[in-house]
Amino acid sequence: MSAVTKEDVARLHAYLVVPIAVSEALSCAAPLDGETQYGLHVSLSEIDPDSALLAIALSAYRIAQDFVHDIPVATALKMEADKIIQDYAPDWLAHYHNHPVQGDELYELLSHVPEDLEAMADLLESLQASIRDTMEPAHTLCSVLAIQARAHMEIADYVLGELDAERIEEMQDLDGVCAYETPTLYADRKLGSNVILFPIHKRR
Numbered sequence: 001m002s003a004v005t006k007e008d009v010a011r012l013h014a015y016l017v018v019p020i021a022v023s024e025a026l027s028c029a030a031p032l033d034g035e036t037q038y039g040l041h042v043s044l045s046e047i048d049p050d051s052a053l054l055a056i057a058l059s060a061y062r063i064a065q066d067f068v069h070d071i072p073v074a075t076a077l078k079m080e081a082d083k084i085i086q087d088y089a090p091d092w093l094a095h096y097h098n099h100p101v102q103g104d105e106l107y108e109l110l111s112h113v114p115e116d117l118e119a120m121a122d123l124l125e126s127l128q129a130s131i132r133d134t135m136e137p138a139h140t141l142c143s144v145l146a147i148q149a150r151a152h153m154e155i156a157d158y159v160l161g162e163l164d165a166e167r168i169e170e171m172q173d174l175d176g177v178c179a180y181e182t183p184t185l186y187a188d189r190k191l192g193s194n195v196i197l198f199p200i201h202k203r204r
Contacts, residue, residue, distance in 0.1 A: 003086050016054060018055040019055060026138060029137060044056070049155050052149070053120070057080075071127060076123055113153075128146070
């Protein structure tokens with residue numbers, strides 16, 4: 001994690017909480033009870049898709065570290081998680097204390113989130129299938145994280161669809177204004193003089 005500093009990672013862990021819980025569960029090496037699993041599901045379900053993506057990537061990175069020497073897919077998971085952290089962490093930290101992102105900025109923020117969440121889910125499920133001991137904490141953690149990754153993927157897809165619909169509606173409204181106020185070199189005779197009319201475009 002060259003671009004994202006250790007201090008950045010520590011801040012992300014503190015803000016997102018879930019990666020800390022995952023690390024503690026791995027350190028205990030005891031099977032995850034139902035209450036812990038439920039707590040992780042709730043914690044992840046209550047945050048936005050981009051935050052969930054980061055929380056899942058940080059958690060997946062930690063899980064993969066324990067298996068990179070034994071299971072090949074763990075290396076792929078670690079690399080993908082690191083890429084996501086590098087791509088999303090700087091902007092996420094920069095906007096952490098700002099007002100909620102909306103409009104075009106939100107669309108740009110979420111544009112790649114669904115596919116990145118899907119990649120995380122696929123790799124987590126592959127690693128889970130490769131962990132033979134079903135009582136291993138990592139086995140259960142992979143399942144929880146993959147389930148939440150797919151749930152947030154659907155949420156992000158829905159939000160992007162709604163934003164697309166809003167964009168189309170705005171363009172249709174704008175086209176209607178342009179069609180109604182077609183520019184002409186000559187004004188209507190009733191105006192009494194030649195006036196050049198120009199359509200007004202909304203600035204984005």
